[in-house]
Amino acid sequence: MDVPLSLPDIGEREREAVDEVLRSRWLSMGPVVAAFENKIAEYVGVRQAVAINSGTSGLHLAVRALGLGEGDEAITTPFSFVASANCLLFERVQPVFVDIDPLTLNIDPELVKVKITSRTRCILPVHVFGHPAEMDELTNLARQNGLFIIEDACEALGAKYHGKQAGSMGDMALFAFYPNKQLTTGEGGVILTDSDQLAGLCRSMRNQGRDAGDEWYEHSRLGYNYRMDEMSAALGCAQLSRVTEILAKRQAVAKMYNERLSGLDGVTVPYVAPGVEMSWFVYVIRFDPAINRDLVMKEIAGRGIGCRAYFQPIHLQPFYRRSFGFGPGDFPVTEAVAATTLALPFHNHLTAEEIDYVVTNLAEVIGQC
Numbered sequence: 001m002d003v004p005l006s007l008p009d010i011g012e013r014e015r016e017a018v019d020e021v022l023r024s025r026w027l028s029m030g031p032v033v034a035a036f037e038n039k040i041a042e043y044v045g046v047r048q049a050v051a052i053n054s055g056t057s058g059l060h061l062a063v064r065a066l067g068l069g070e071g072d073e074a075i076t077t078p079f080s081f082v083a084s085a086n087c088l089l090f091e092r093v094q095p096v097f098v099d100i101d102p103l104t105l106n107i108d109p110e111l112v113k114v115k116i117t118s119r120t121r122c123i124l125p126v127h128v129f130g131h132p133a134e135m136d137e138l139t140n141l142a143r144q145n146g147l148f149i150i151e152d153a154c155e156a157l158g159a160k161y162h163g164k165q166a167g168s169m170g171d172m173a174l175f176a177f178y179p180n181k182q183l184t185t186g187e188g189g190v191i192l193t194d195s196d197q198l199a200g201l202c203r204s205m206r207n208q209g210r211d212a213g214d215e216w217y218e219h220s221r222l223g224y225n226y227r228m229d230e231m232s233a234a235l236g237c238a239q240l241s242r243v244t245e246i247l248a249k250r251q252a253v254a255k256m257y258n259e260r261l262s263g264l265d266g267v268t269v270p271y272v273a274p275g276v277e278m279s280w281f282v283y284v285i286r287f288d289p290a291i292n293r294d295l296v297m298k299e300i301a302g303r304g305i306g307c308r309a310y311f312q313p314i315h316l317q318p319f320y321r322r323s324f325g326f327g328p329g330d331f332p333v334t335e336a337v338a339a340t341t342l343a344l345p346f347h348n349h350l351t352a353e354e355i356d357y358v359v360t361n362l363a364e365v366i367g368q369c
């Protein structure tokens with residue numbers, strides 16, 4: 001049996017929506033991007049949404065819009081996808097990593113507190129795997145110290161933290177829509193904010209620095225081409241119209257896994273904190289340290305089971321080691337977690353039979369590793 005790690009959930013509604021755009025004259029900068037932005041802002045409950053062509057470009061614009069630059073520090077997590085720290089480097093902002101909570105796998109607010117200096121301008125928490133970070137504590141720290149929060153909700157569309165939607169809690173927030181995400185536009189992302197001014201800056205910067213009243217060849221500021229196209233936005237609108245169904249399907253798959261894996265020795269299923277509604281991006285288990293995770297991964301991959309070691313710590317990436325001199329032992333919780341995690345196949349249409357195949361093989365392989 002071949003069980004892929006992830007699969008997008010594309011139906012007739014998505015195909016029709018994209019086809020409609022293709023039959024129109026507007027493939028870019030038309031009405032569908034604006035419609036998508038309105039729908040997603042309404043879903044999250046924020047004033048403004050600015051669609052862009054990836055989560056990474058959105059993070060970059062957020063850093064620029066907040067005016068962060070050389071000499072500034074931003075406190076963030078080393079247990080994330082590399083883009084959540086790279087966006088700081090684009091603008092020569094110093095990423096200050098702090099270790100994570102071993103249960104939620106999110107940035108530990110107590111450690112953030114001790115890393116705040118006169119140079120700190122921003123906290124950049126990531127809702128890892130769709131589990132919201134401790135936003136109450138982080139928001140208090142930000143308020144007390146006059147810091148911005150960029151909420152990297154790229155993996156967490158639909159998650160809730162004490163009733164608040166992921167993407168609604170930072171000065172600026174991001175979703176990403178790569179095909180393995182809860183909602184996809186192919187490539188794409190969206191910036192969320194309650195600030196009309198910040199949203200306006202982002203709209204200009206995503207469009208080569210053109211301001212609202214500018215002529216086509218007039219560029220009021222430094223800009224980029226970070227625009228989302230109309231086909232992607234159409235896909236996003238169709239996906240968003242059935243977001244409740246999509247999130248429920250993912251929740252049901254996670255529940256099946258939890259039930260099937262709960263009795264398996266040496267395996268810990270994902271933790272969900274009280275007051276949190278997880279939005280399942282990936283399904284990541286943890287092994288007892290005595291189990292050779294890499295060998296398990298190799299063995300089950302050989303049996304057609306898609307799997308991946310989510311995440312390799314950012315500070316141990318070759319570029320970060322070279323540039324900043326990081327090494328093993330710098331962030332022990334992150335490193336211990338990263339050495340023992342495994343993402344299993346996870347998508348909306350995973351069947352009980354496929355889950356059975358994954359779990360049966362996993363159990364067999366663990367016995368030998």
Ligand SMILES: Cc1ncc(COP(=O)(O)O)c(C=O)c1O
Binds near residue numbers: 055056152155
């Ligand atoms: C936490 C996090 N931040 C940022 C990104 C970047 O998004 P994109 O791949 O759309 O550039 C991702 C995407 O995987 C992510 O998981």
